[in-house]
Amino acid sequence: MKAKEFFGKFGSTFLWANLLAMLLVIVLLALGVKYGLDWYTRHGEGVKVPKLEGMDINKARSLMEDYGLNVMVSDSGYNKQMAANSILMQNPGAGTMVKGGHTIYVTVNSPSSPSFPIPDVVDNSSYREAEAKLTALGFKLMPPEEVPGEKDWVYGILCKGRRVAAGDHISIDNPLTLLIGSGTYDSDEDIDYIEPEYRMMESGNIDEFEEVIE
Numbered sequence: 001m002k003a004k005e006f007f008g009k010f011g012s013t014f015l016w017a018n019l020l021a022m023l024l025v026i027v028l029l030a031l032g033v034k035y036g037l038d039w040y041t042r043h044g045e046g047v048k049v050p051k052l053e054g055m056d057i058n059k060a061r062s063l064m065e066d067y068g069l070n071v072m073v074s075d076s077g078y079n080k081q082m083a084a085n086s087i088l089m090q091n092p093g094a095g096t097m098v099k100g101g102h103t104i105y106v107t108v109n110s111p112s113s114p115s116f117p118i119p120d121v122v123d124n125s126s127y128r129e130a131e132a133k134l135t136a137l138g139f140k141l142m143p144p145e146e147v148p149g150e151k152d153w154v155y156g157i158l159c160k161g162r163r164v165a166a167g168d169h170i171s172i173d174n175p176l177t178l179l180i181g182s183g184t185y186d187s188d189e190d191i192d193y194i195e196p197e198y199r200m201m202e203s204g205n206i207d208e209f210e211e212v213i214e
Helices: 003-011 013-041 057-067 127-137
Strands: 070-077 087-091 103-109 115-117 145-147 154-159 169-171 176-181 198-200 209-211
Touching: 057 070, 057 103, 070 087, 127 176, 145 154
Parallel strands: 070 103, 145 176
Antiparallel strands: 087 103, 115 169, 154 176, 198 209
């Protein structure tokens, strides 16, 4: 092929039409990707999450419908200072920007205080060990009462004046009192005393006896 013919092909209308068509396709793809992704992800659009804490769950659901958001109860708690079924916590928090249709997860206040089984601490733990286990569950403890026994050893648990045992379900609103050893023992405790047995010695002297040891 001669040089004149080679360079002459660059002036071909067909070649330039194809190049322009390819360039147009590339530009359209770039615009489509940019604006298509913006539309798909709703770029620049958002809803500010309102404050739901302290609000009744049913009222919160109605409000969220107006905002185009969803509400889902993820957990429950208890705060006696707040009304039953009111929202204790929310996630995401108030003021967060989210997309329409986003779900807000909330923790709702239980209508009654939770109850837990008493752990096995009686005659099995020191005062400090029992205190740690009970407070970790949420129980409130009154000052302990001392009873005769080993120092700081737990001998019982009182709730509203009555003894409770391991496994009993008690509300965390009811304070507990631990009965712990004072380190002294009751002098009135019964002590079994066995009278020693004696026998006359072989000498026959009535004043000579020896203790029988078994």
